[in-house]
Amino acid sequence: MFSGRFDHTTDEKGRVSIPVRFREQLQRDGHESLIITNWIYQKERCLALFPPSQWTRLIGKISQRGSLDPSTQTLQMYFVGGAHEVQVDRQGRILIPPRLREYARLDREVTFNALIDHFQLWDKAMLQRMADAVEQQMMDPEFVGKLNL
Numbered sequence: 362m363f364s365g366r367f368d369h370t371t372d373e374k375g376r377v378s379i380p381v382r383f384r385e386q387l388q389r390d391g392h393e394s395l396i397i398t399n400w401i402y403q404k405e406r407c408l409a410l411f412p413p414s415q416w417t418r419l420i421g422k423i424s425q426r427g428s429l430d431p432s433t434q435t436l437q438m439y440f441v442g443g444a445h446e447v448q449v450d451r452q453g454r455i456l457i458p459p460r461l462r463e464y465a466r467l468d469r470e471v472t473f474n475a476l477i478d479h480f481q482l483w484d485k486a487m488l489q490r491m492a493d494a495v496e497q498q499m500m501d502p503e504f505v506g507k508l509n510l
Contacts (some may be wrong), residue, residue: 363478377471388414396412399465
């Protein structure tokens with residue numbers, strides 16, 4: 362399980378260190394690589410990063426939907442077609458492919474955001490704007506009531 366939000370910086374080659382807390386979880390589960398792909402959250406671009414076991418589980422669910430369904434084809438083209446496997450180096454860094462860095466508009470300052478079974482990578486300023494908007498949603502009792510937690 363991943364949790365937390367961590368600010369990091371990318372280097373001139375496009376490498377970024379995975380947060381120690383996330384690295385420890387990946388190591389415990391025996392993962393030496395991640396699957397990284399494009400994603401959209403509330404009309405804003407970010408990257409989704411999955412441990413291989415979670416990626417395999419998700420791909421299995423997508424495959425069960427049927428390849429002739431137009432929405433499944435769109436998801437496969439966008440999400441699966443944009444995916445890259447990246448190795449975690451000895452320093453705990455990954456190299457973000459240039460196309461994905463450009464897609465998510467990642468500059469030097471980035472933020473990792475946990476989502477339980479995977480995590481996202483955002484431009485730091487963009488995620489701050491998104492977090493502010495999410496906070497406003499959380500202040501709405503009607504929204505919170507619909508969560509049924």
